[in-house]
Amino acid sequence: MKRPLTTLPVAVAFALIVGLACMTSAHRAQAITTPEILQSSMSTQCLDYQVIGICAWLYCSAWGCTVRTSIRVKHYIPELVVSAYENTGDNPWTEIAMLSPPTGDALGGGSARESLAQQHSNTHFKNVDAIGHPSELFYRFASGFGWFCESNSQPLMPYFISTLDALAWRSGVPEMAYPEALTPGMREMGSVGDLWSPIYPRSGFVSQTHDYKVAATAAQRAADVVTRSGQPHVYQPLIARDSESNGIWGPDPVKEGDAETHEWQELAPNMRMSCSTFPDGGENDQLQDPGDYAWALWRPYRCCKKRGQELLYFTGE
Template structure:
């Protein structure tokens, strides 16, 4: 009897240790709001630069004069984009409850070919694009003097793939778009290392490498959110040109173009550097459950308004 009791206790202890290990491993791969806020203190991603001057016509009851202000350029972290395996399990801990399984948005994962020699592999990722919690970023930029502001609202859901289930899980109607049917256009990657077409902008990617799948779906979500009038359920983050007020927002995200965006990897293995895809992240050791998080940084140009009318400006 004692032997049986000891055996059961041993098994129970081993199972408990195993469960704790699994939970700990999952938590270690999750990311929290404080960590995301801290990641925004990145001079390399910021790329603050004085690029010229703005000349303003300032008029009052006593007459008019021309005043100048510096013109600056820098990147701003606008979105936190998560690409993850199972519906309802966003690795950003505090945001996970925003995307529970509902309606047609259930499950996730990948479909592997039965034969080991086959290279085709269809994988699926849920994607959420949430306004970056950037309070610390703006306090950080104070030291540089004048800086630009983004229209992004912290913690605002700009895209939740669970709410866009029809388009995100079927590819309708974009599977019939010329961008989806024409080889060699709107491709993520470089010659010799093509990761995925951008269209159709859905959660399914034919790709064997899980990191590349996640990156492709994150790129697709950013492509949607930074444009207006797309056939998806989302909130656009596409600020209008505001040059009369001394602010020049970025163009819509375009794959391979560092003049429209950069990515900062937050999970796994947070980095304080920014780049575009391909970014080398696929070379890191990847572990289940196949969840990834990036910050999307976008470039702004601006100058302080010092009059009623912007006369001219210098710089790129």
């Protein structure tokens, strides 16, 4: 769906954010800034723009009814920036770090590490923030391909901040008693021989020795929460736009390893201009210990221009 590409509130918000960047922790070498995130959204591989069919609309007026057609397209949209980081208040997205200071029961971060190698008791903790992607530049980029879709994601909206969800994110209550948490092989990220971690309980504690896998698991858990409604967490749901009568087909909630629901683009510590699902190979060259990481969450949409009062049929996947 077409949308106004420049609005005063968004422009003002971007100006304020860039200004705030000068007052934040510039000494953090691995931080990422809003202008860099905007630039990262101009990725043809992540966009994956495709014309997949047509839509046929019944258009009626005082002079009779006709059938009008429009192309049906599919592409991904960056909806969230999801950061997983070690210490409370150290979100690697420079301008957003101030949103998650230590508060209440969320006073710090870190991990419990084994004192002896044979104990195998590494438990790492990550704070996670899921913030609306500053996607204005992306929509300018997508418009160059022709008709494009848009999502409900609001730029810079805090959808999930783990310090505000301290009870569930730091205790695993009540999800530690869910069947998904108690049943081996159910809702797990990775595969036999390369199992990263179970998705449940969706908390910040991950039993894993590899810091990148810890951060990726925490980010996946947060996305799993945010893209669903009615979860036992403190968050703002981000439900995909889905209205066939208006020519919009949104994705299902995020499911680990399923590219039909999402893909990830690494933003920090090293930016990539490509997207994939976890496991993504990032563990081979993106290890920090302890580390702060950020990804853009891209989700696939299908849409066509509405050219009548009723959608008669559509073609394509």
